Amino acid sequence: MSSETDHDLFADVDLGWEHRKNRIFLGLIFAASMFGVLMLALLLFDVATDFYVGLTEYNINLVDFFTRDGSRREELSGFRGAIVASITLMVLVTFLAFFVGVGSAIYLEEYAPDNRITRLIEANLANLAGVPSIVYGLLGLAAFVNGIGMGPILLAGAIALGLLVMPIIIVSAQEALRAVPDGVRNGSLATGATQWQTIRNVVLPAAMPGIMTGTILALARAIGETAPLIMVGAIFINRMPRGPFDRFSAMPTQIYNWANEPSQHFIHLAATGIVVLLSFLFVMNLIAIYIRHRYETEI
Amino acid sequence: MSTEEQSLITTEVQTENTTRADRPDETVLEARSLDVYYGQDQALTDVSIEIPEHKVTAMIGPSGCGKSTFLRSINRMNDQIDACRVDGELSFHGKNVYDEDVDPVALRRKIGQVFQKPNPFPKSIYENVAYGLRVQGTVDDVDLDDAVEQALRGAALWDEVEGKLDSSGLDLSGGQQQRLCIARAIATDPEVILMDEPTSALDPVAASKIEDLIDELVEEYTVVIVTHNMQQAARISDRTAVFLTGGELVEFDDTASIFEDPADDRVEDYITGKFG
Numbered sequence: 278m279s280s281e282t283d284h285d286l287f288a289d290v291d292l293g294w295e296h297r298k299n300r301i302f303l304g305l306i307f308a309a310s311m312f313g314v315l316m317l318a319l320l321l322f323d324v325a326t327d328f329y330v331g332l333t334e335y336n337i338n339l340v341d342f343f344t345r346d347g348s349r350r351e352e353l354s355g356f357r358g359a360i361v362a363s364i365t366l367m368v369l370v371t372f373l374a375f376f377v378g379v380g381s382a383i384y385l386e387e388y389a390p391d392n393r394i395t396r397l398i399e400a401n402l403a404n405l406a407g408v409p410s411i412v413y414g415l416l417g418l419a420a421f422v423n424g425i426g427m428g429p430i431l432l433a434g435a436i437a438l439g440l441l442v443m444p445i446i447i448v449s450a451q452e453a454l455r456a457v458p459d460g461v462r463n464g465s466l467a468t469g470a471t472q473w474q475t476i477r478n479v480v481l482p483a484a485m486p487g488i489m490t491g492t493i494l495a496l497a498r499a500i501g502e503t504a505p506l507i508m509v510g511a512i513f514i515n516r517m518p519r520g521p522f523d524r525f526s527a528m529p530t531q532i533y534n535w536a537n538e539p540s541q542h543f544i545h546l547a548a549t550g551i552v553v554l555l556s557f558l559f560v561m562n563l564i565a566i567y568i569r570h571r572y573e574t575e576i
Numbered sequence: 577m578s579t580e581e582q583s584l585i586t587t588e589v590q591t592e593n594t595t596r597a598d599r600p601d602e603t604v605l606e607a608r609s610l611d612v613y614y615g616q617d618q619a620l621t622d623v624s625i626e627i628p629e630h631k632v633t634a635m636i637g638p639s640g641c642g643k644s645t646f647l648r649s650i651n652r653m654n655d656q657i658d659a660c661r662v663d664g665e666l667s668f669h670g671k672n673v674y675d676e677d678v679d680p681v682a683l684r685r686k687i688g689q690v691f692q693k694p695n696p697f698p699k700s701i702y703e704n705v706a707y708g709l710r711v712q713g714t715v716d717d718v719d720l721d722d723a724v725e726q727a728l729r730g731a732a733l734w735d736e737v738e739g740k741l742d743s744s745g746l747d748l749s750g751g752q753q754q755r756l757c758i759a760r761a762i763a764t765d766p767e768v769i770l771m772d773e774p775t776s777a778l779d780p781v782a783a784s785k786i787e788d789l790i791d792e793l794v795e796e797y798t799v800v801i802v803t804h805n806m807q808q809a810a811r812i813s814d815r816t817a818v819f820l821t822g823g824e825l826v827e828f829d830d831t832a833s834i835f836e837d838p839a840d841d842r843v844e845d846y847i848t849g850k851f852g
Contacts (some may be wrong), residue, residue, distance in 0.1 A: 413635060460695030468760060469685030470711040479697050555609055
């Protein structure tokens with residue numbers, strides 16, 4: 278920088294302090310991005326240790342863990358009922374939220390005129406996506422569990438979670454639809470296709486990978502939600518739900534339940550449950566990433 | 577209505593065994609006092625023009641002169657733009673396409689379009705060409721394989737894609753993609769093909785292939801082409817319409833007259849490169 282050169286062409290340009298500022302800023306933003314990674318690593322390490330200790334010192338048998346339901350006696354407790362409940366929830370949430378969500382997105386992107394009502398709907402959706410999850414739980418409790426007398430059943434939990442993720446699905450589907458170039462829409466319309474034919478044959482197939490990715494990520498959000506399920510009464514249930522009209526406790530509520538127990542054995546059961554829940558989340562995220570990469574070169 | 581339908585039939589008979597130059601002019605598209613607005617902005621002002629059948633009609637003029645707007649008015653693709661409003665009359669075989677009883681979807685099945693930027697669907701080459709037949713529900717009436725081959729031959733693309741009909745249309749080069757779009761447009765056998773600067777996104781070699789193709793297409797179709805390129809208009813068109821800024825149609829005549837002896841001074845200035 279300040280070393281002697283054979284000619285002083287750039288002698289009047291002193292960038293030393295500017296370059297130092299660059300490096301300081303780079304260091305700061307790198308530290309900021311590493312912070313999240315570090316925290317995740319700490320969390321995973323903590324869970325992994327509890328999980329390991331549970332396996333070794335408390336003799337938690339993974340086969341039993343996956344084949345038994347919850348129990349008040351720690352040595353008999355397993356996670357099967359909660360896993361089945363969570364998977365059933367996912368399926369129901371998909372049915373409830375996917376079609377309504379993608380339908381709204383198609384309406385807003387492909388049909389809705391650009392007027393005040395449309396903008397009002399979009400602003401409300403953005404707000405809805407930011408509503409705390411416990412509010413959806415309260416809604417589920419007031420409207421479905423008590424309101425129409427469903428009781429604390431799995432379907433009521435699925436409705437609460439479905440409402441929770443619907444705005445997320447709508448917004449991500451809108452983004453996917455917006456990413457489809459207008460050229461192919463016009464090409465289809467100019468070939469004599471109706472608007473629905475255009476959407477059905479050209480727009481939706483092109484947007485589907487994006488819609489799927491968004492939906493899977495929304496479901497990954499739903500599978501980890503605890504508060505709405507507690508609100509609709511999905512807690513202190515140990516047996517496996519027999520269908521959508523049965524009482525239930527899903528993975529996160531079962532973990533919450535165990536973590537509140539005084540016995541250390543239960544704490545380690547909770548850690549094992551967290552490992553299973555995280556595995557579900559990772560797999561879902563991996564599928565979403567795979568779909569995104571698989572199709573991103575298409576258009 | 578009925579007399580116009582009769583004239584439709586007679587023109588079809590007349591086109592046989594006549595060369596392009598001495599074919600009589602049968603008007604297929606006619607605009608009368610056409611005004612088009614985008615919100616407050618007027619894009620076309622009082623345009624009146626008669627576009628002859630089985631000829632190449634070129635629309636030239638500087639950017640923003642409304643030539644593309646006029647093209648989109650013909651097949652009502654302007655309907656896609658919320659703020660767009662059309663006044664006046666635009667007739668296809670004597671029927672105003674802006675009449676209440678005209679379904680724009682039906683209109684577009686008779687008037688195909690090729691766009692500035694090649695826009696094949698993210699589907700196979702075969703499905704791109706078959707698309708129009710599928711959406712128009714005519715798949716059962718024709719041999720689809722045969723129709724696809726005919727359309728690709730018509731678009732001078734068959735020899736290049738014969739062995740790879742199942743590969744994606746997006747894997748083709750830009751010029752091939754544009755010919756694929758032409759194949760898609762002619763597969764359903766429309767009467768008119770609108771082309772909106774079809775070669776402006778292509779290299780000169782690919783562009784000249786499209787120009788040769790237009791020369792062949794006009795044997796069966798009426799071609800209306802918007803172009804920025806005056807040499808292109810001079811090479812390929814029979815008639816040339818010159819639009820100038822403000823959405824005004826300044827002059828419309830035989831291409832030779834426009835380029836050799838334009839009546840309007842502003843047209844002469846534009847063609848000789850004094851502005852635009």
